[in-house]
Amino acid sequence: MVHRVKGAVVRSKGAPVTLETILVPDPGPGEALVDILTCGVCHTDLHYKQGAINDDFPFLLGHEATGVVSAVGPDVTQVAPGDRVVLNWRAVCGECRACAKGQPQYCFNTHNAVQKMTLEDGTELSAALGIGAFAEKTLVAAGQCTKVDPDADPAAVGLLGCGVMAGIGAAINTGNVKRGDSVAVIGCGGVGVAAVAGAALAGATTVIAVDIDPKKLERAKDLGATHTVDSSAVDPVEAIRELTGGFGADVVIDAVGRPETYKQAFYARDLAGTVVLVGVPSPEMTLELPLLDVFGRGGSLKSSWYGDCLPSRDFPMLIDLYRQGKLDLDAFVTERITIDQIEEAFDKMHSGAVLRSVVEL
Ligand SMILES: NC(=O)c1ccc[n+]([C@@H]2O[C@H](COP(=O)([O-])OP(=O)(O)OC[C@H]3O[C@@H](n4cnc5c(N)ncnc54)[C@H](O)[C@@H]3O)[C@@H](O)[C@H]2O)c1
Ligand SMILES: [Zn+2]
Numbered sequence: 001m002v003h004r005v006k007g008a009v010v011r012s013k014g015a016p017v018t019l020e021t022i023l024v025p026d027p028g029p030g031e032a033l034v035d036i037l038t039c040g041v042c043h044t045d046l047h048y049k050q051g052a053i054n055d056d057f058p059f060l061l062g063h064e065a066t067g068v069v070s071a072v073g074p075d076v077t078q079v080a081p082g083d084r085v086v087l088n089w090r091a092v093c094g095e096c097r098a099c100a101k102g103q104p105q106y107c108f109n110t111h112n113a114v115q116k117m118t119l120e121d122g123t124e125l126s127a128a129l130g131i132g133a134f135a136e137k138t139l140v141a142a143g144q145c146t147k148v149d150p151d152a153d154p155a156a157v158g159l160l161g162c163g164v165m166a167g168i169g170a171a172i173n174t175g176n177v178k179r180g181d182s183v184a185v186i187g188c189g190g191v192g193v194a195a196v197a198g199a200a201l202a203g204a205t206t207v208i209a210v211d212i213d214p215k216k217l218e219r220a221k222d223l224g225a226t227h228t229v230d231s232s233a234v235d236p237v238e239a240i241r242e243l244t245g246g247f248g249a250d251v252v253i254d255a256v257g258r259p260e261t262y263k264q265a266f267y268a269r270d271l272a273g274t275v276v277l278v279g280v281p282s283p284e285m286t287l288e289l290p291l292l293d294v295f296g297r298g299g300s301l302k303s304s305w306y307g308d309c310l311p312s313r314d315f316p317m318l319i320d321l322y323r324q325g326k327l328d329l330d331a332f333v334t335e336r337i338t339i340d341q342i343e344e345a346f347d348k349m350h351s352g353a354v355l356r357s358v359v360e361l
């Protein structure tokens with residue numbers, strides 16, 4: 001059976017988001033059909049709309065979602081109809097060379113649904129990050145469904161499906177932040193503020209939030225920043241060094257993803273420190289650094305794919321911390337909106353007014 005539901009689609013580069021009837025097939029082998037409850041608006045959705053990810057239009061947007069499994073393919077055992085799930089965009093394969101090395105968080109062959117969702121005229125949709133959850137129903141690989149506690153607020157825990165997990169994981173998994181570390185986070189949108197919260201959770205004693213928008217810095221303080229730097233007013237490299245005894249931070253996380261913020265991160269870390277790039281650059285961006293500085297400053301320059309998370313390990317653990325009052329996921333949900341307000345949510349993202357707008361379906 002094919003399900004006809006409403007979904008938020010971008011037909012061509014830069015075109016506005018339109019609500020369209022989409023056709024969602026019943027799950028085949030390895031797939032799950034999910035009724036979406038909530039889906040956050042992430043900057044990556046805007047990147048898709050702008051053609052900054054790839055040109056595979058039309059896109060079905062949305063990927064930070066909580067839902068309820070409504071049907072599964074014949075061979076699926078890990079989830080069942082009725083399960084409350086948070087969707088993830090890295091369902092590990094268990095077979096590639098990363099998985100074989102015992103490093104499934106780097107899986108090089110993550111799974112998505114095999115069947116395509118389409119527009120009414122049969123045009124195949126590209127689901128954002130293999131999810132496409134600005135829709136009443138979506139079709140994913142069963143491994144993209146992580147079963148979670150049904151009592152937790154879907155809007156809050158769904159954010160673990162992308163930005164919040166990417167940020168927390170950039171600190172605790174990729175950056176390996178430890179008790180007593182100093183950490184600076186450049187860019188304090190949903191991802192960066194989550195990195196601030198992750199650093200605080202891991203026991204960092206100095207957590208420096210950097211943004212060009214003072215409103216973002218206020219929120220970062222609420223989530224664990226010990227210091228803030230308005231980099232529209234002062235040089236963030238100098239400011240971070242001053243706040244860390246003149247040396248730089250042990251770990252600096254770039255949650256913007258631009259050459260200038262990466263350079264700031266590179267020079268604002270201590271010798272032998274770590275830079276984590278979690279913001280996603282666009283294809284035309286290039287970086288030039290003196291190679292002698294790359295050598296002479298030592299340490300490690302890392303990228304963080306989805307916070308190097310393992311959804312099956314990390315989502316339930318973070319939801320436990322949320323329910324124990326140790327991780328304030330509610331603070332990330334600035335507003336709850338309807339599916340026809342996604343364009344407005346993109347505008348608000350630019351104006352700095354919200355951390356996350358969450359669509360309730
Ligand atoms: N690596 C991953 O797995 C992953 C996952 C989700 C999102 N992302 C990426 O993370 C980035 C941030 O996403 P978001 O949802 O938090 O976006 P956002 O728009 O909510 O936040 C971006 C923040 O950066 C600030 N900013 C912009 N330019 C700056 C500059 N030059 N210096 C300092 N701050 C600056 C903005 O004021 C804003 O607060 C995006 O590039 C997004 O695509 C990566
Ligand atoms: Zn794999």
Ligand SMILES: [Zn+2]
Pocket residue numbers: 042043044045063064162163
């Ligand atoms: Zn995202």
